Amino acid sequence: MTDAVSPLASPFPAMPxxxxxxxxxxxxxxxxxxxxxxxxxxxAEGTTVAGVFTxxxxxxxxxxxxxxxxxRGTARALVVNAGNSNAFTGYRGREAVEQIAGQVADHLGCxxxxxxxxxxxxxxxxxxxxxxxxxxxxxxxxxxxxWEEAARTIATTDTFAKGAVATAVVDGRTVTLAxxxxxxGMIAPDMAxxxxxxxxxxxxxxxxxxxxxxxxxxxxFSCITVDSDTSTSDTVLAFATGKAGNAPLVSFDSPGADAFxxxxxxxxxxxxxxxxxxxxGARKFIAISVTGAVSDESARRIGLAIANSPxxxxxxxxxxxxxxxxxxxxxxxxxxxxxxxxxIGFGGIWAARDGLPLADYDxxxxxAHLKGQDVTIxxxxxxxxxxxxxxxxxxxxxxxSINADYRS
Amino acid sequence: MTDAVSPLASPFPAMPxxxxxxxxxxxxxxxxxxxxxxxxxxxAEGTTVAGVFTxxxxxxxxxxxxxxxxxRGTARALVVNAGNSNAFTGYRGREAVEQIAGQVADHLGCxxxxxxxxxxxxxxxxxxxxxxxxxxxxxxxxxxxxWEEAARTIATTDTFAKGAVATAVVDGRTVTLAxxxxxxGMIAPDMAxxxxxxxxxxxxxxxxxxxxxxxxxxxxFSCITVDSDTSTSDTVLAFATGKAGNAPLVSFDSPGADAFxxxxxxxxxxxxxxxxxxxxGARKFIAISVTGAVSDESARRIGLAIANSPxxxxxxxxxxxxxxxxxxxxxxxxxxxxxxxxxIGFGGIWAARDGLPLADYDxxxxxAHLKGQDVTIxxxxxxxxxxxxxxxxxxxxxxxSINADYRS
Numbered sequence: 098m099t100d101a102v103s104p105l106a107s108p109f110p111a112m113p114x115x116x117x118x119x120x121x122x123x124x125x126x127x128x129x130x131x132x133x134x135x136x137x138x139x140x141a142e143g144t145t146v147a148g149v150f151t152x153x154x155x156x157x158x159x160x161x162x163x164x165x166x167x168x169r170g171t172a173r174a175l176v177v178n179a180g181n182s183n184a185f186t187g188y189r190g191r192e193a194v195e196q197i198a199g200q201v202a203d204h205l206g207c208x209x210x211x212x213x214x215x216x217x218x219x220x221x222x223x224x225x226x227x228x229x230x231x232x233x234x235x236x237x238x239x240x241x242x243x244w245e246e247a248a249r250t251i252a253t254t255d256t257f258a259k260g261a262v263a264t265a266v267v268d269g270r271t272v273t274l275a276x277x278x279x280x281x282g283m284i285a286p287d288m289a290x291x292x293x294x295x296x297x298x299x300x301x302x303x304x305x306x307x308x309x310x311x312x313x314x315x316x317x318f319s320c321i322t323v324d325s326d327t328s329t330s331d332t333v334l335a336f337a338t339g340k341a342g343n344a345p346l347v348s349f350d351s352p353g354a355d356a357f358x359x360x361x362x363x364x365x366x367x368x369x370x371x372x373x374x375x376x377x378g379a380r381k382f383i384a385i386s387v388t389g390a391v392s393d394e395s396a397r398r399i400g401l402a403i404a405n406s407p408x409x410x411x412x413x414x415x416x417x418x419x420x421x422x423x424x425x426x427x428x429x430x431x432x433x434x435x436x437x438x439x440x441i442g443f444g445g446i447w448a449a450r451d452g453l454p455l456a457d458y459d460x461x462x463x464x465a466h467l468k469g470q471d472v473t474i475x476x477x478x479x480x481x482x483x484x485x486x487x488x489x490x491x492x493x494x495x496x497x498s499i500n501a502d503y504r505s
Numbered sequence: 506m507t508d509a510v511s512p513l514a515s516p517f518p519a520m521p522x523x524x525x526x527x528x529x530x531x532x533x534x535x536x537x538x539x540x541x542x543x544x545x546x547x548x549a550e551g552t553t554v555a556g557v558f559t560x561x562x563x564x565x566x567x568x569x570x571x572x573x574x575x576x577r578g579t580a581r582a583l584v585v586n587a588g589n590s591n592a593f594t595g596y597r598g599r600e601a602v603e604q605i606a607g608q609v610a611d612h613l614g615c616x617x618x619x620x621x622x623x624x625x626x627x628x629x630x631x632x633x634x635x636x637x638x639x640x641x642x643x644x645x646x647x648x649x650x651x652w653e654e655a656a657r658t659i660a661t662t663d664t665f666a667k668g669a670v671a672t673a674v675v676d677g678r679t680v681t682l683a684x685x686x687x688x689x690g691m692i693a694p695d696m697a698x699x700x701x702x703x704x705x706x707x708x709x710x711x712x713x714x715x716x717x718x719x720x721x722x723x724x725x726f727s728c729i730t731v732d733s734d735t736s737t738s739d740t741v742l743a744f745a746t747g748k749a750g751n752a753p754l755v756s757f758d759s760p761g762a763d764a765f766x767x768x769x770x771x772x773x774x775x776x777x778x779x780x781x782x783x784x785x786g787a788r789k790f791i792a793i794s795v796t797g798a799v800s801d802e803s804a805r806r807i808g809l810a811i812a813n814s815p816x817x818x819x820x821x822x823x824x825x826x827x828x829x830x831x832x833x834x835x836x837x838x839x840x841x842x843x844x845x846x847x848x849i850g851f852g853g854i855w856a857a858r859d860g861l862p863l864a865d866y867d868x869x870x871x872x873a874h875l876k877g878q879d880v881t882i883x884x885x886x887x888x889x890x891x892x893x894x895x896x897x898x899x900x901x902x903x904x905x906s907i908n909a910d911y912r913s
Contacts, residue, residue, distance in 0.1 A: 155836030155844045185832045185844065187861040220829025221862050283816055283833065324815045325733070326830075327837035407732045407815070408691055408908055415909030421628025422734075424593045425691065428563030429735035436563045436593065453595040454629050494905050500816055501823030501901070 103281075105374040105382050105470060105490070106257040112244040112275045113262070117141030117338025118296045120247040121239040125232025127180035127218065127225070133250040135229075136177040137236035138294070139205070144338045146172035146213070147307035149314045151331030157184035158191045159214050162198075163332055166210045170303025172336055173211040174201050175294060176233065177251045179279075181224050183216040184329040189223035196226055200233050215292050215332050217279065218253050248277040251292055254499060255281050255375050261367035265299075265360035267353030268343035272299035274360055278333075278368040282377040282500065284323035285405065293318070293333040293368050299357055300339035302347040310335045313362040317369040320397060320487040323376040324496070325405040335361065373488045378495025381413055383488065385474045390483030395432045400487035402430035403474065410492035416467040418460055420448045423474060438479030443467060445475065511689075513782040513790050513878060513898070514665040520652040520683045521670070525549030525746025526704045528655040529647040533640025535588035535626065535633070541658040543637075545644035546583040546702070547613070552746045554580035554621070555715035557722045559739030565592035566599045567622050570606075571740055574618045578711025580744055581619040582609050583702060584641065585659045587687075589632050591624040592737040597631035604634055608641050623700050623740050625687065626661050656685040659700055662907060663689050663783050669775035673707075673768035675761030676751035680707035682768055686741075686776040690785040690908065692731035693813065701726070701741040701776050707765055708747035710755040718743045721770040725777040728805060728895040731784035732904070733813040743769065781896045786903025789821055791896065793882045798891030803840045808895035810838035811882065818900035824875040826868055828856045831882060846887030851875060853883065 118140060122133040148167040150160045176197050183190045198212040205212075216224060242250075248258035261276045280291030301309075310333070318333060339345065346354045374382055385403050390396035403409055406426040412419035420441040427434050437452035444466030448458050466472065472491075526548060530541040556575040558568045584605050591598045606620040613620075624632060650658075656666035669684045688699030709717075718741070726741060747753065754762050782790055793811050798804035811817055814834040820827040828849040835842050845860035852874030856866050874880065880899075 153833065153836035154842045155832045155847065182829075185829060185847075185857065185860065185862075187845065189861075220827075220832055221857065223862075285837070326814050326816045326833060329833050329836055406734050407904070408734045411905055411908035414905070417909070421590075421593060424563045424628055425561065425734060425737050428561035428737055429693075434562045437595065439563065439593075449593065449629065452593065453597075454593075454631075492905065493909070494902050496815070497819055497822070497900065497902050497905060500819035501825070 101256060103256045103375045103379055105379055107371060107374060109245045109258050109260050110262050112260050113273055115273060115275050115296045115338065116298045116340030117144060119241050120244065121236050122242050122246055122250040123232045123235035123239055125178065125228045127178060127228060134179040135232035135236055136247050136250045138175040140173050140336055141338045141340060144172050144336050145170055145301055145303040145306055146334060146336050147303060147310045148332065148334045149310060151328055153327050153329045155185060155329050157182055157216065157330045158194050159183060159216050160330060160332060162194060163213055166213065169210055171211055172213055173205050173207040175213045176201060177292060178216040178224060178229065179218060179251055179253055181216055181218040181222055182220050182330045183224040184220045186221065186223040193224035193226050193229055197229050197233055200230065204237050213334060215330065217292050217330055220329060244275060244277060251277065252279045254377065255279050257375060259368065259371040259375065261364045263360040263363045265353065265356035267299055267346065267357050270341050270343045272297055272341045272343060272357065274364045276364045276368055278372060280372040281375040282323060283326045283328040284321065284372060284376065285325045285327045291328065291331055291372055295335040295364055297337050298341040299337050300341065300343050300345040301337040302345050305346050305348055306335055306337055309358045309361045313365040316362065317365040320485065321369045321373050322401055322404045322489050323373065370488060373490050376490035377499045378493040379490030380493055381470055381472050381491040383413055383472045383474065383490060384486060386486045387476045388484045389478040389480055391433045391481045392483040393485055396483040396485035397487065399427055399430045399432050400485050402426045404487050404489035407492055413467065413472055414491035414493045418443050418448060418463045418467060423476065427476060433480060434478055435480060440477040440479065442475035444473055509664060511664045511783050512788055515779060515782060517653045517666050517668050518670050520668050521681055523681060523683050523704045523746065524706045524748030525552060527649050528652065529644050530650050530654055530658040531640045531643035531647055533586065533636045535586060535636060542587040543640035543644055544585040544655050544658045548581050548744055549746045549748060552580050552744050553578055553709055553711040553714055554742060554744050555711060555718045556740065556742040557718060559736055561735050561737045563593060563737050565590060565624065565738045566602050567591060567624050568738060568740060570602060571621055574621065577618055579619055580621060581613050581615040583621045584609060585700060586624040586632060586637065587659055587661055588626040589624055589630055590626045590628050590738045591632040592628045594629065594631040601632035601634050601637055605637055605641055608638065612645050621742060623738065625700050625738055628737060652683060652685060659685065660687045662785065663687050665783060667776065667779040667783065669772045671768040671771045673761065673764035675707055675754065675765050678749050678751045680705055680749045680751060680765065682772045684772045684776055686780060688780040689783040690731060691734045691736040692729065692780060692784065693733045693735045699736065699739055699780055703743040703772055705745050706749040707745050708749065708751050708753040709745040710753050713754050713756055714743055714745055717766045717769045721773040724770065725773040728893065729777045729781050730809055730812045730897050731781065778896060781898050784898035785907045786901040787898030788901055789878055789880050789899040791821055791880045791882065791898060792894055794894045795884045796892045797886040797888055799841045799889045800891040801893055804891040804893035805895065806840050807835055807838045808893050810834045812895050812897035815900055821875065821880055822899035822901045826851050826856060826871045826875060831884065835884060841888060842886055843888060848885040848887065850883035852881055
């Protein structure tokens with residue numbers, strides 16, 4: 098956590114504890130930063146789990162093991178190390194993760210595979226095993242903490258703690274979802290993202306939990322980008338303790354399944370937006386709506402080509418309605434487009450329609466829109482029914498300052 | 506041309522005039538900038554032509570017509586407008602290009618299709634026809650100018666004039682190639698690039714000229730990137746006047762064909778490097794060598810993923826040997842890679858081999874290397890024989906400053 102808070106920061110929401118979920122934090126000292134950096138979340142017996150992970154080929158051991166373990170569908174604990182991603186550290190990194198899982202499994206009397214471990218921070222430095230052991234010991238003995246404390250403890254370059262909450266009525270009972278997430282740079286999730294954790298007291302069969310999470314992911318985490326760089330450690334896990342006492346959700350035929358899936362998607366969308374709002378150096382939150390594409394997937398790819406364009410992002414930073422750069426980004430996306438059917442707008446006002454600048458285009462209201470913190474870009478391809486919305490932030494001097502000397 | 510010259514600038518070389526090629530410049534006044542902005546190059550009868558163009562779907566009329574006309578293989582003139590790319594301007598933009606081609610064709614008594622027109626600058630503003638007509642009139646009556654003057658006149662945000670020269674002995678005669686180029690932002694050529702023009706007095710059949718240019722392009726312009734954004738106007742044209750009097754080159758079986766192809770590739774490499782050396786905000790020239798990939802094309806894609814990563818580029822800007830970010834970029838490239846066979850180095854010194862940080866890695870010489878202006882990154886995938894070198898620059902505050910208020 099850095100001192101200068103993002104101007105787009107959202108206050109941490111009032112988040113209830115979830116029955117069967119107990120977070121604790123400790124100071125392992127992975128970096129010399131005088132703050133807690135190890136988060137331990139104990140989960141009641143019977144908790145189910147689902148997850149989505151980075152597609153980066155050079156992923157961390159944590160991601161490899163998580164991807165494997167999530168197939169079993171059960172979980173008893175989560176450990177998150179901040180300050181060191183432990184990625185690209187070979188057998189030494191793997192030993193550290195196995196040690197942590199073993200230590201927690203011994204304590205709880207559960208299978209090692211029920212302990213999920215994530216790490217975030219610098220790549221290429223093996224997680225120090227001694228610090229990890231002491232940190233886990235401390236955490237196992239610590240008092241339970243608040244969600245906000247847990248959210249602060251999983252953070253690295255984040256400038257504010259990020260949480261989201263939603264409820265749904267399932268089988269006559271109100272179930273609650275509480276979630277925390279970290280991330281602000283190296284954000285271009287490829288069907289997965291960052292470190293995000295969703296906890297619910299609903300009873301949900303693991304396969305259905307996975308189905309809901311994967312679907313939500315496609316419309317949320319897979320539609321955000323800060324800098325086009327896909328992390329080696331991206332992970333989102335959803336845990337369901339079942340303590341709400343509803344009849345377990347096993348498919349969309351289960352009563353309340355739609356409400357639960359909608360609440361889960363809502364939480365994922367909140368979390369995804371929070372990450373963009375803390376994009377490194379971000380001063381503006383940009384929503385890009387693409388319509389008229391040949392398919393939803395094509396619309397998403399075009400949206401991401403715009404959202405990843407340094408020239409579009411610097412134009413928005415400069416409050417410049419430079420729609421020519423949007424045209425350029427559409428054209429380089431590698432997706433079907435027809436220059437002479439293309440329309441571009443800002444803040445709901447078209448600047449160009451059907452491949453031509455509008456003769457009566459009045460830039461004044463667009464300029465006023467771009468001065469705000471929340472900017473929208475509208476693109477209509479005029480080809481089909483495909484649509485998508487993606488979210489990003491502007492590219493400013495702050496991004497350069499943060500990343501030109503992060504490790505040093 | 507801006508005032509603050511890139512620290513990586515190269516002096517303009519001594520460039521001879523090419524028999525059959527006469528450059529002239531004029532002030533059309535496309536922008537209120539008190540400099541020449543229209544370049545006219547007259548080519549002798551019998552001149553052959555080849556070209557490569559942007560793959561951006563939203564390309565300009567100039568690119569569409571150029572791509573069509575180059576198939577005929579003959580050329581008599583080139584007109585380059587600076588300050589307005591005339592892209593995304595519909596029928597109004599097309600009328601302006603046709604007017605220019607007609608005006609020059611009437612003057613020379615040649616086919617309109619033998620007049621090649623390029624435009625560079627802001628997207629989405631139709632090229633003003635009255636200014637174009639006056640500018641062409643001026644240029645047709647102007648005294649011939651130097652290559653350096655022509656190179657300055659095709660430039661926009663460039664900070665220095667860019668030229669390259671090479672010679673080859675063909676059929677017992679020395680042929681000369683002289684070339685100019687502009688470009689510093691919106692540079693991520695997709696099999697083509699920017700605005701570049703190569704002139705030679707060699708006699709070369711158009712099909713063979715195209716073969717040589719396309720091959721050279723793949724190893725030069727297609728291997729550079731400044732900001733991952735592919736322009737709507739990228740064009741490289743090669744013109745051969747035949748005035749050297751050699752027996753025309755028609756294939757690699759023609760005497761001297763290898764020498765000519767090598768000289769052409771040399772000029773293309775020089776031009777490509779000059780563009781990177783003028784990358785917007787660039788302070789370091791970065792060469793990325795990828796070896797051990799499954800194919801040359803796979804190596805090139807991995808190299809470009811590294812070269813386009815904002816996190817790698819900011820790390821180099823900060824003189825930080827953050828090889829973890831290189832690992833990340835390899836992993837997100839979408840190409841075959843095996844984390845545990847991957848090796849990463851800087852300045853010829855390995856930091857990690859076979860998926861592990863080197864135990865005896867000494868960062869001091871690497872840190873010294875990164876303080877220089879010329880930085881190399883070595884990546885070995887350990888999978889096959891594929892190799893490629895790509896070139897880029899670092900990402901600095903200068904890029905943000907230039908692009909957050911270019912148009913305004």
